[in-house]
Amino acid sequence: AAFFAKGKELAGKKVLVTAGGTIEPLDPVRYLGNRSTGRMGYAIAQQAKGRGAEVVLISGPSALPVPDGVRIVRVETARQMRDAVLREFPTADIVIKAAAVADYRPKIVAADKIKKQDGEFTLVLERNPDILYELGQKKAHQILVGFAAETQHVEDYAKAKLAKKNLDFIVANDVSEKDAGFGTETNRVKIFARDGRMWDYPLMSKSAIGGIILDHVQEQLKDDTV
Ligand code: CTP
Numbered sequence: 001a002a003f004f005a006k007g008k009e010l011a012g013k014k015v016l017v018t019a020g021g022t023i024e025p026l027d028p029v030r031y032l033g034n035r036s037t038g039r040m041g042y043a044i045a046q047q048a049k050g051r052g053a054e055v056v057l058i059s060g061p062s063a064l065p066v067p068d069g070v071r072i073v074r075v076e077t078a079r080q081m082r083d084a085v086l087r088e089f090p091t092a093d094i095v096i097k098a099a100a101v102a103d104y105r106p107k108i109v110a111a112d113k114i115k116k117q118d119g120e121f122t123l124v125l126e127r128n129p130d131i132l133y134e135l136g137q138k139k140a141h142q143i144l145v146g147f148a149a150e151t152q153h154v155e156d157y158a159k160a161k162l163a164k165k166n167l168d169f170i171v172a173n174d175v176s177e178k179d180a181g182f183g184t185e186t187n188r189v190k191i192f193a194r195d196g197r198m199w200d201y202p203l204m205s206k207s208a209i210g211g212i213i214l215d216h217v218q219e220q221l222k223d224d225t226v
């Protein structure tokens with residue numbers, strides 16, 4: 001029978017976590033970005049490492065310390081994140097996509113600094129690839145966990161993403177709520193499973209939420225093996 005040391009429930013598993021926001025250059029000095037700091041993803045990576053997993057953290061720019069023993073891959077743009085994720089995906093057992101990936105990028109990246117002129121400035125954006133959607137299409141043995149950042153209709157929007165992206169779980173947070181979402185130490189989430197179950201958690205540390213997400217994943221791993 002399999003034996004796992006106490007507290008090392010993820011020994012032998014490779015966990016891929018994405019964190020932080022991507023940044024999309026406009027010219028050599030400017031970029032489009034978002035408010036993600038990486039806290040949620042770094043907390044998940046730390047929890048997974050603590051449970052004995054091999055952890056790869058693919059991160060947009062973040063000032064946070066890399067948890068001990070976690071392999072970090074630093075990226076800037078959504079397309080770089082996609083390349084890094086697709087490289088690690090085939091050998092991953094669990095994928096948790098906490099990153100705030102930019103949906104759009106400037107269509108033209110100026111080689112030189114853009115000089116100001118009188119009047120308005122129009123910026124044309126084009127779509128970035130949806131990394132998580134692609135993973136949902138490619139999914140084989142992997143357990144796939146997505147996030148949904150919403151400011152309204154949290155439950156409906158989150159469930160739609162769960163289905164469309166072929167996920168096992170989605171972690172939904174209302175980023176307009178106080179002490180939850182971007183840049184905070186805490187978060188308030190609802191987790192939806194593909195079988196329709198839902199768990200509504202109170203405000204707690206991102207580290208505790210990371211642990212809860214992994215508990216759900218471990219529960220599913222157990223169901224998959226029996
Ligand atoms: N995601 C991704 N690639 C993108 C956009 C999002 O992999 N280009 C992932 C995020 O990492 C997250 C999930 O998809 O796990 C949901 O992201 P979110 O921004 O909430 O949803 P979108 O599908 O982008 O839809 P919208 O922003 O329009 O609500």
Ligand code: CA
Nearest residue numbers: 100101102103
């Ligand atoms: Ca988005």
